[in-house]
Amino acid sequence: MKILMISADNFEDSELLVPYYRMLEEGHSEDIASLKKGKIKGKKGYEIEANRELKDIDPAKYDVLILPGGKAPAVIRKEQKALDIAKHFFDEEKPVAAICHGPQTLISAGLIKGRHATSYRSVAQEMKDAGVKYEDREVVVDGNLITSRQPSDIPAFMRELMKKVK
């Protein structure tokens, strides 16, 4: 399968690195898209190569979208191309996995009204205001959408994501 991650500087390091390594472990190919190509740096200091520029992404070429958290989504959610990509995944009912602040991009894209989902606790009110059926659980699966709250939820997040990917 072909995996797309969208992130930017100040990503939550473990929420990007764990899924990234996990998908490679499984033998999937993976692209990381950001505002521009080149290294992006996590809040804790890890660097990883964003090998694609958002504007060049054809979402039809990907099977799964992963949206890690941290402060990156605050930037990503302002990019119309990121919202268009997310919309493609929802239209096609392809798996979208968002953790922590990651769901903010889905709020801005207007995609999760009426859906069961979770997020980092500081995003909960914004989720509810957007019409999300918010649940304070380690992972919430609603059709194609998988959401989790924080790094300690990663095992449950990955367990549910891998069910969609296998």
Place this chain on the structure above:
Amino acid sequence: MKILMISADNFEDSELLVPYYRMLEEGHSEDIASLKKGKIKGKKGYEIEANRELKDIDPAKYDVLILPGGKAPAVIRKEQKALDIAKHFFDEEKPVAAICHGPQTLISAGLIKGRHATSYRSVAQEMKDAGVKYEDREVVVDGNLITSRQPSDIPAFMRELMKKVK
């Protein structure tokens, strides 16, 4: 299965967190042992609870030993109890997975003479001096022993480890 990780302050964050979360994803139970109970802190700043003290560990209760890297192994290798635990795993031919500086503990325990293995590049000479058949590859599997060099090798490291654990 029951997994034991041994580490200490200044662990390489991703080399501890990725296997830790991966094993929980798979449903295994996991203990982290250190010099004393309580939070240990990685080089990048992640904290995790060491829920066991080394001196209290009965290695017969565990199925797999994981030795992450960073600067922690420089401390762990001086602990006779850590060396005794490693020896138990080798005597019983139970899986031992060591990455980066993690193999230093196995050198101090005198366990890897004549074995095929790898490590972080700065440890290569020490490995060779200890009689290791050193290989500069992302993962080297020799019987119960799985070794890798660095964080970017984690997908291959985990792929081989999971074969032993499933």
